[in-house]
Amino acid sequence: xxxxxxxxxxxxxxxxxxxxxxxxEAIRQATIQVLLVEGVGRLTTTRVAERAGVSVxxxxxxxxxxxxxxxxxxxxxxxxxxxxxCAASDRLMGExxxxxxxxxxxxxxxxxxxxxxxxxxxxxxxxxxxLSAAMGRAATVxxxxxxxxxxxxxxxxxxxxxxVAFMLAALLGGSVRMVMEAxxxxxNLERLRIELPRACHAYLVAARI
Numbered sequence: 197x198x199x200x201x202x203x204x205x206x207x208x209x210x211x212x213x214x215x216x217x218x219x220x221e222a223i224r225q226a227t228i229q230v231l232l233v234e235g236v237g238r239l240t241t242t243r244v245a246e247r248a249g250v251s252v253x254x255x256x257x258x259x260x261x262x263x264x265x266x267x268x269x270x271x272x273x274x275x276x277x278x279x280x281x282c283a284a285s286d287r288l289m290g291e292x293x294x295x296x297x298x299x300x301x302x303x304x305x306x307x308x309x310x311x312x313x314x315x316x317x318x319x320x321x322x323x324x325x326x327l328s329a330a331m332g333r334a335a336t337v338x339x340x341x342x343x344x345x346x347x348x349x350x351x352x353x354x355x356x357x358x359x360v361a362f363m364l365a366a367l368l369g370g371s372v373r374m375v376m377e378a379x380x381x382x383x384n385l386e387r388l389r390i391e392l393p394r395a396c397h398a399y400l401v402a403a404r405i
Contacts, residue, residue, distance in 0.1 A: 220258060222248040227269050228318070236321050241265060266321050273318050274330055278337050280307035285341040292351045293404075297397035300342070304368045305388060312380060319377055338365040352404050360403045367396060 226248035230239050241262055245255045259265040284303035288296055308315060342361035346352055354360045371392055375384050 219248075219250060219254065223250065223255065223258065223265070224269060224272060227265055231321070236266070236324075239266075263324075267325050270318055270322050270325060270327065271330055273315070274327075274334050276310075277304075277307045278334055281338060281341060285345055288345055290348050290350070291345075293349055293400045294397050296345055296349060297400060298393040300345075300364070301368065301393040301396050302389075304372060305385070305392070308372050308376060309380075309385060312385075315376060316380065335362075335365060335369075338369075346400075352400065354403055355405050360400070363403075364396060364399065367399060368392070371395070 223244060226244045227239070229247055230243050234243065239262065241255050241259070242252055244265065245252045248255075255265075259268060280303055281300075284299060288299045291299065339358065339362045342364050343358055346354065346357050346361055346364075372388065375388055
């Protein structure tokens with residue numbers, strides 16, 4: 197598959213005022229709605245503009261083409277998840293390993309399932325792009341957050357705390373992604389709610405010295 201260069205997918209401009217930000221959000225929501233109804237193959241900037249209630253010219257002010265529009269949707273989703281995990285990290289600072297495992301797993305699942313229908317639509321288009329840079333940035337952010345949490349946990353000491361933080365991020369991300377892509381049924385998501393905190397806690401206990 198020939199994936200477009202991420203440098204060619206950046207928006208032409210970023211919103212500087214509340215009105216512009218509202219326009220961007222309307223475009224984002226309209227894109228997701230068109231994806232759900234029409235599928236990625238029938239998605240066009242014209243359809244999105246009509247549903248968002250903006251002109252095609254306004255669309256092009258921000259997104260030069262369809263691929264840039266879709267890439268922006270995926271990047272926005274990654275940013276929202278990062279913001280949710282930063283907030284969770286602030287709440288959990290200084291807690292013990294069990295509380296950390298439960299809190300981080302819950303926050304990750306909450307972020308991923310806040311809008312389960314939209315999340316599935318986004319997963320369906322993510323494979324079309326080279327997300328290595330964005331995913332690398334997200335992994336770095338998560339690892340740094342988790343490293344700080346582990347450094348301040350009262351019942352933890354690790355020989356290589358950074359590696360433990362990285363693997364904790366991989367455990368959370370990989371587990372949820374597998375279910376979201378394969379079968380995000382209510383039953384499977386409920387199993388994740390129960391089992392993912394246990395898995396994270398068991399790993400942290402096994403890794404400490």
